[in-house]
Amino acid sequence: MPYLEMVVKEVLRYYPPIIRMDRKCTKNYIYDNGRIKIYKGQLVTIPILALHHMEEYYPNPEIFDPESYATSTHNYFFDQGIPGPKPIPFFGNMWGIWKNNIPELDVALVKKYGKVFGYFDGLIPNLWITDADMIKAMYVKDFEHFVDRRSFEMKTKVIRKWLTVMKGQEWKDIRSSVTPAFTTGKIKRMSVLIKDCVDNLCDRVTTFTENDGKIDAKMTFSAFTMDVIARCAFGLNIETLGNKDDPFIRNAQHVTNPPSSKSPIVFLPFAYPNFFTSLGSLAESIFVTKELKFFFKLLENILKERSQSKEKFHDFIEAADEAISEFTKEVDGKLVPMWTREEIDEIVMGQSTLFMLAGFDTTAATLTNTCFQLARNPDIQEKLYESIMAKMEDYGEVCHEMVQNLPYLEMVIQEVLRFYPPLIRVERQCTKDYSYDNGRIKIKKGQLVTVPAFALHHMEEYYPDPEKFDPERWSPENKANRNPYTFMAFGIGPRNCVGMRFALEEMKIAICCLVQKFRFFPVEETPEKLRFDDGLVQILQPIRAVVGIELRQSNSN
Numbered sequence: 001m002p003y004l005e006m007v008v009k010e011v012l013r014y015y016p017p018i019i020r021m022d023r024k025c026t027k028n029y030i031y032d033n034g035r036i037k038i039y040k041g042q043l044v045t046i047p048i049l050a051l052h053h054m055e056e057y058y059p060n061p062e063i064f065d066p067e068s069y070a071t072s073t074h075n076y077f078f079d080q081g082i083p084g085p086k087p088i089p090f091f092g093n094m095w096g097i098w099k100n101n102i103p104e105l106d107v108a109l110v111k112k113y114g115k116v117f118g119y120f121d122g123l124i125p126n127l128w129i130t131d132a133d134m135i136k137a138m139y140v141k142d143f144e145h146f147v148d149r150r151s152f153e154m155k156t157k158v159i160r161k162w163l164t165v166m167k168g169q170e171w172k173d174i175r176s177s178v179t180p181a182f183t184t185g186k187i188k189r190m191s192v193l194i195k196d197c198v199d200n201l202c203d204r205v206t207t208f209t210e211n212d213g214k215i216d217a218k219m220t221f222s223a224f225t226m227d228v229i230a231r232c233a234f235g236l237n238i239e240t241l242g243n244k245d246d247p248f249i250r251n252a253q254h255v256t257n258p259p260s261s262k263s264p265i266v267f268l269p270f271a272y273p274n275f276f277t278s279l280g281s282l283a284e285s286i287f288v289t290k291e292l293k294f295f296f297k298l299l300e301n302i303l304k305e306r307s308q309s310k311e312k313f314h315d316f317i318e319a320a321d322e323a324i325s326e327f328t329k330e331v332d333g334k335l336v337p338m339w340t341r342e343e344i345d346e347i348v349m350g351q352s353t354l355f356m357l358a359g360f361d362t363t364a365a366t367l368t369n370t371c372f373q374l375a376r377n378p379d380i381q382e383k384l385y386e387s388i389m390a391k392m393e394d395y396g397e398v399c400h401e402m403v404q405n406l407p408y409l410e411m412v413i414q415e416v417l418r419f420y421p422p423l424i425r426v427e428r429q430c431t432k433d434y435s436y437d438n439g440r441i442k443i444k445k446g447q448l449v450t451v452p453a454f455a456l457h458h459m460e461e462y463y464p465d466p467e468k469f470d471p472e473r474w475s476p477e478n479k480a481n482r483n484p485y486t487f488m489a490f491g492i493g494p495r496n497c498v499g500m501r502f503a504l505e506e507m508k509i510a511i512c513c514l515v516q517k518f519r520f521f522p523v524e525e526t527p528e529k530l531r532f533d534d535g536l537v538q539i540l541q542p543i544r545a546v547v548g549i550e551l552r553q554s555n556s557n
């Protein structure tokens with residue numbers, strides 16, 4: 001009840017129950033290069049009532065006005081001459097966001113307000129940019145000012161180790177230690193597990209060709225992606241894959257697609273992360289559900305078992321454990337391990353559960369979207385088939401080396417990711433006050449910057465005829481003629497997607513094997529245009545992606 005919250009806040013401003021608050025200095029303290037010195041034993045007092053009635057902070061402080069809090073930042077962009085949609089009290093520009101279709105909304109906003117505009121997530125100013133030079137400046141060149149993403153504090157230790165939510169130096173340390181788990185050598189080792197899952201996928205698709213000759217692409221690729229995650233991030237082989245009652249699948253679906261994304265409650269952590277944090281265990285219970293705890297427990301048991309075994313697994317748990325254990329810090333001129341065994345297990349558990357959250361829907365959606373576009377574009381599908389068959393003569397079977405050496409496959413995947421970037425918006429939180437273009441634009445610590453990736457990828461200026469699916473945009477010549485900061489499917493800069501190479505390996509092996517064996521085509525249920533689910537979903541959720549499927553002649557006997 002936003003208005004109730006506004007009234008309560010304004011009452012507390014007008015009549016703070018505690019009028020003064022003091023602290024006793026426990027260690028001598030110097031402020032502002034010695035301008036102010038406070039000695040141990042002295043008191044520091046905040047006169048709260050007087051503070052709340054200062055004209056500078058609360059214009060017309062003697063007027064009781066709940067709306068003033070609810071709009072207190074809303075002139076921020078107007079004062080800088082930056083356009084944008086008009087915010088409403090408390091909600092900013094997020095009213096009804098849980099009912100909107102986010103990709104469509106973003107395209108419309110960028111069309112209306114241009115390459116730089118102001119938006120309000122509740123009271124938080126959020127600068128939306130699709131200007132390639134600005135993206136380069138904020139996400140790459142001046143990254144030190146934009147290290148973090150918005151997040152709220154969690155008590156659960158494993159979640160605190162998720163790369164997506166960590167902040168500042170801690171993020172830098174863990175990111176540097178996890179990155180070596182995705183080197184070419186380690187991905188090549190994991191590609192053997194991926195290939196095994198792709199063989200299962202092909203067997204399952206063959207049964208569809210024998211039944212009604214159609215596949216529900218999203219369901220099929222969700223099961224496949226979950227198989228890959230179970231093998232690589234959890235070290236499990238799921239026999240009952242595709243069976244909705246399997247606890248791994250059931251819990252994973254709940255965790256990655258929580259029912260809350262379509263409810264107004266979803267607005268709160270986005271717009272008021274600090275307030276949300278202050279709700280403590282109530283807020284935590286919305287995220288740390290029993291379904292998520294199932295995975296924490298599972299990994300705890302797996303790590304316990306592995307600690308007593310000498311077996312090699314060649315999966316992500318092993319690669320991450322190796323990489324994180326090898327990370328060192330300098331103490332008294334000597335290099336020593338950065339983390340204790342217990343901390344390493346926590347970090348590995350964190351990254352493995354995150355692997356599921358970050359790698360499931362993103363990859364499953366991209367494979368679904370690829371399948372849809374191949375069905376709708378038979379010429380492109382045939383060209384891809386020919387290029388794969390030509391390489392099969394050199395390699396004999398689909399493998400890591402072969403998929404690295406298929407430029408047309410790469411072009412098709414890039415175009416799918418351009419057309420449908422799974423993460424609709426890519427954001428940063430300002431960590432140090434920032435000024436762009438000689439002070440023309442100012443961003444204060446705590447404020448947000450967003451690149452609406454879906455809208456960026458559909459801008460006529462960067463991608464002429466953007467609604468045309470055209471892998472030729474990614475030929476070496478065309479790519480070289482385009483500003484690279486206009487492609488954000490995996491984000492950009494030091495905080496881009498750490499799992500990008502793994503995701504590409506998985507998708508390339510899957511598409512290569514499928515196109516070599518099967519042909520996709522549109523059927524009555526196949527939509528003309530792929531649509532995505534409504535609600536404050538962060539990842540595109542394709543709906544009704546049903547396509548026809550048949551075995552190619554060379555595979556049908």
Ligand code: HEM
Nearest residue numbers: 163164358359362363423489490491492495496497499503
């Ligand atoms: C098609 C598949 C995928 C796409 C399109 C994708 C896209 C993205 C994007 C756009 C970001 C935000 C980057 C930024 O803020 O600049 C991201 C972050 C991340 N992704 Fe992926 N992702 C995919 C698959 C994966 C997989 C398979 C994994 C796990 C192995 C993964 C792990 C992560 C992690 C941990 C982060 C946070 C990185 C950090 O904050 O340091 N992603 N991803």
